[in-house]
Amino acid sequence: MEPTPIKQYTKEELAASKQQYGEQVLFEVHQKIYPRITNGWFSKWRWVLVWFTQLIFYGTAWLNWNDRQAVLFDLTSRKFYIFGLVIWPQDFIYLTVLLVISALSLFLFTSVAGRLFCGYACPQTVYTEIFMWVERKVEGDRNARMRLDNGALSPRKIALKFAKHSIWIGIALWTGFTFVGYFTPIHHLASEVLAWALGPWETFWVFFYGFATYGNAGWMREQVCKYMCPYARFQSAMFDKDTLTVTYNAARGEPRGSRSKHADYKADGLGACIDCGVCVQVCPTGIDIRDGLQYECTGCTACIDGCNDIMDKMGYEPGLIGYNTEHAMESGYTKVQMWKRVFRPRTLIYTGILWTIIIVAAVTLMNRVPLKVNIIRDRGMPRVTETGAIDNVYKLQVMNAEEQKVTYDIEVEGIPGIHIANDHVVEVPSATDRSVPIRVEIPAGSAEPGSNKFRFIVRDQSDTKIVVSEKAVFLVPH
Amino acid sequence: MADFFNEWWSIWISILVIVSIVGCGVLLWSQTKITVPLGADGKPLTDGTTGHVWDGTLQESNNPLPRWWMWLFYITVVFGLVYLALYPGLGSFQGKLGWSSAGAYNNEIKAGEAQYGPLFNKYLAMPVEEVAKVPEARAIGERLFLNTCSQCHGSDAMGSKGFPNLTDNDWLYGGDPATIELTIREGRHGFMPPMGAVIGTDDDVRNVANYVLSLSGAPHDPIKAAFGKPKFAACAACHGPEGKGNQAIGSANLTDKIWLYGGDINTIMETINKGRSATMPAHKNLLSDAKIHLLAAYVWSLSNVGGLEAIDKQSKK
Numbered sequence: 001m002e003p004t005p006i007k008q009y010t011k012e013e014l015a016a017s018k019q020q021y022g023e024q025v026l027f028e029v030h031q032k033i034y035p036r037i038t039n040g041w042f043s044k045w046r047w048v049l050v051w052f053t054q055l056i057f058y059g060t061a062w063l064n065w066n067d068r069q070a071v072l073f074d075l076t077s078r079k080f081y082i083f084g085l086v087i088w089p090q091d092f093i094y095l096t097v098l099l100v101i102s103a104l105s106l107f108l109f110t111s112v113a114g115r116l117f118c119g120y121a122c123p124q125t126v127y128t129e130i131f132m133w134v135e136r137k138v139e140g141d142r143n144a145r146m147r148l149d150n151g152a153l154s155p156r157k158i159a160l161k162f163a164k165h166s167i168w169i170g171i172a173l174w175t176g177f178t179f180v181g182y183f184t185p186i187h188h189l190a191s192e193v194l195a196w197a198l199g200p201w202e203t204f205w206v207f208f209y210g211f212a213t214y215g216n217a218g219w220m221r222e223q224v225c226k227y228m229c230p231y232a233r234f235q236s237a238m239f240d241k242d243t244l245t246v247t248y249n250a251a252r253g254e255p256r257g258s259r260s261k262h263a264d265y266k267a268d269g270l271g272a273c274i275d276c277g278v279c280v281q282v283c284p285t286g287i288d289i290r291d292g293l294q295y296e297c298t299g300c301t302a303c304i305d306g307c308n309d310i311m312d313k314m315g316y317e318p319g320l321i322g323y324n325t326e327h328a329m330e331s332g333y334t335k336v337q338m339w340k341r342v343f344r345p346r347t348l349i350y351t352g353i354l355w356t357i358i359i360v361a362a363v364t365l366m367n368r369v370p371l372k373v374n375i376i377r378d379r380g381m382p383r384v385t386e387t388g389a390i391d392n393v394y395k396l397q398v399m400n401a402e403e404q405k406v407t408y409d410i411e412v413e414g415i416p417g418i419h420i421a422n423d424h425v426v427e428v429p430s431a432t433d434r435s436v437p438i439r440v441e442i443p444a445g446s447a448e449p450g451s452n453k454f455r456f457i458v459r460d461q462s463d464t465k466i467v468v469s470e471k472a473v474f475l476v477p478h
Numbered sequence: 479m480a481d482f483f484n485e486w487w488s489i490w491i492s493i494l495v496i497v498s499i500v501g502c503g504v505l506l507w508s509q510t511k512i513t514v515p516l517g518a519d520g521k522p523l524t525d526g527t528t529g530h531v532w533d534g535t536l537q538e539s540n541n542p543l544p545r546w547w548m549w550l551f552y553i554t555v556v557f558g559l560v561y562l563a564l565y566p567g568l569g570s571f572q573g574k575l576g577w578s579s580a581g582a583y584n585n586e587i588k589a590g591e592a593q594y595g596p597l598f599n600k601y602l603a604m605p606v607e608e609v610a611k612v613p614e615a616r617a618i619g620e621r622l623f624l625n626t627c628s629q630c631h632g633s634d635a636m637g638s639k640g641f642p643n644l645t646d647n648d649w650l651y652g653g654d655p656a657t658i659e660l661t662i663r664e665g666r667h668g669f670m671p672p673m674g675a676v677i678g679t680d681d682d683v684r685n686v687a688n689y690v691l692s693l694s695g696a697p698h699d700p701i702k703a704a705f706g707k708p709k710f711a712a713c714a715a716c717h718g719p720e721g722k723g724n725q726a727i728g729s730a731n732l733t734d735k736i737w738l739y740g741g742d743i744n745t746i747m748e749t750i751n752k753g754r755s756a757t758m759p760a761h762k763n764l765l766s767d768a769k770i771h772l773l774a775a776y777v778w779s780l781s782n783v784g785g786l787e788a789i790d791k792q793s794k795k
């Protein structure tokens with residue numbers, strides 16, 4: 001019988017069909033994947049990255065800097081503290097720069113070696129790795145887990161599942177707690193948790209982020225990468241024929257087939273692939289890399305480690321599955337030739353732009369003046385005094401981005417005889433802003449009627465480098 | 479509920495909304511399964527395509543959405559119905575929770591009052607003079623002033639044409655703490671009627687203006703001022719025989735050199751001819767009693783050097 005398309009058949013078509021007919025579900029039922037453990041060079045690197053990213057994530061929140069948390073995103077007072085740096089809403093450009101740097105890094109790494117981020121550093125990968133480690137410790141490796149899931153409900157099964165989920169939920173809640181700890185001081189948050197006195201929003205976010213961690217790393221796993229993550233779908237635009245991707249060397253491997261360890265497989269007309277299926281068993285997204293590059297492949301390299309292990313046992317050369325490029329496969333490049341092509345115009349241009357932006361951003365960040373001034377001219381001005389002098393009044397919002405009390409001198413320049421007629425020394429406490437009324441006066445006849453440009457100069461009394469010069473206009477009546 | 483002309487529109491919208499939401503669920507359910515021919519093993523015998531072919535060879539593959547995704551769609555349908563039962567959205571039905579944006583706003587105001595109220599209220603029991611001596615209270619007062627008063631009186635409180643200077647000792651209605659507080663609370667309406675017709679000709683007005691200038695010792699024409707003096711009787715009703723003004727009715731003191739609208743001869747003549755009218759709005763409905771109290775203390779401190787010195791001493795301690 002011929003396979004038929006999946007479509008809605010009319011009654012006539014069904015009546016004419018000699019076949020039986022029945023229902024087809026149009027939604028894919030989730031097949032649980034039981035990835036087998038891998039040990040190897042790449043798996044070790046992934047664990048290095050897991051430790052590196054998670055020590056930063058779980059650890060940084062607990063560090064202190066002077067009298068405050070070292071990294072704290074204080075949303076209510078709209079200030080981001082990053083070690084010695086205090087970022088104000090006016091510094092929003094740095095967030096843009098950070099995003100540009102992230103995007104360009106993604107372009108660069110993807111064009112060099114595909115989904116490096118997905119395979120090693122993506123939170124989805126990292127937390128899944130941690131959760132799978134727990135799962136392995138509690139339930140055992142692939143075969144034990146499959147046996148447990150297929151077996152009947154037993155006290156042992158309940159106990160193991162309970163233990164696994166308890167540990168998962170514990171990790172997830174700790175992750176949620178740490179996440180919230182970047183927005184509300186974590187030491188304070190910890191004491192609130194101990195006193196059972198979390199605020200409603202803190203509670204919500206701890207549980208929400210915890211739930212997302214538990215759900216995504218415990219249950220959703222590869223479904224996130226396959227169906228939810230947009231990056232998987234657009235990165236092929238960044239691949240080219242010299243991009244290193246996890247590749248099965250079909251020329252060497254085919255025809256695949258089982259054989260005795262000591263047989264001369266070449267004489268038997270076989271390739272190096274013994275068709276043991278390990279590359280499929282270790283794959284966390286459940287694909288067969290031997291079918292070629294697929295969008296489901298996150299570049300996790302588990303199949304490389306799995307296959308190399310088998311090759312080693314068989315006494316074959318490793319690298320049947322490995323990082324290769326499409327060009328290298330087609331033209332039979334050597335490793336050296338292939339790696340040389342990493343330095344191609346595309347990657348060099350990405351690298352050049354990336355470093356330019358990083359250096360410019362670093363230089364501007366280092367030379368950033370931790371003082372900002374907004375000038376608001378009073379309406380209802382100008383004012384003519386008894387002596388004929390002309391007054392304009394301004395409200396100066398002086399923002400001190402340093403973490404110490406600073407005294408500023410305010411000066412004006414740009415019109416003959418211009419001066420400040422009231423107190424022009426302003427003290428601003430650490431990392432706050434203050435609005436001060438400033439009365440600027442010019443003698444009669446020193447400026448044309450209408451609008452006259454001049455400048456406010458605000459300088460730190462104790463540090464000559466901290467100076468801000470702002471434009472303003474002075475109105476003279478007709 | 480004045481959103482609609484009559485109840486029909488509310489019902490119509492409710493029907494549309496309910497039918498749309500339930501329709502989404504029914505559509506999803508109807509598209510979940512299809513009838514296809516089966517193979518000998520009783521399973522659908524499919525070739526993985528939808529049967530659509532373009533250009534002879536281009537086939538459309540079947541890429542099914544995961545089933546959990548389908549359940550998410552059902553959850554949105556349920557969520558939509560539950561939401562509409564609890565919150566406003568179904569025509570003019572207000573929802574079982576009785577939530578409204580105005581109510582949420584009022585709750586936030588209440589929460590704000592509860593949080594910040596004590597900060598302000600602790601000064602309410604203190605006399606204005608004492609409040610002005612507390613640097614923190616003065617700082618609160620300054621911020622309130624910059625927010626509420628500076629638009630007219632200027633950020634430095636020195637006013638401008640038509641808006642009184644609050645830093646001198648010249649007060650239209652009185653500068654004692656109680657009067658300042660009353661002025662802020664109830665507002666003021668300053669009114670001077672047009673006096674041109676009462677005084678007489680343009681020359682008469684000019685003479686009176688010169689006399690007014692002479693009261694404060696400003697440069698003037700003594701002869702015209704002498705002619706103007708008898709005519710000033712019309713002004714004396716409010717400004718007093720000596721021109722010193724009357725705080726009870728808010729008439730200006732003409733013997734100082736402080737002019738609300740300008741002290742040159744032309745402006746004074748304009749004032750006499752056309753009169754003046756000015757309003758300070760009442761703030762009792764805009765600011766709490768405690769805030770008015772703090773503002774009064776700040777304003778009072780601006781013109782009371784003794785008070786300011788005390789404040790300086792306090793802050794230096």
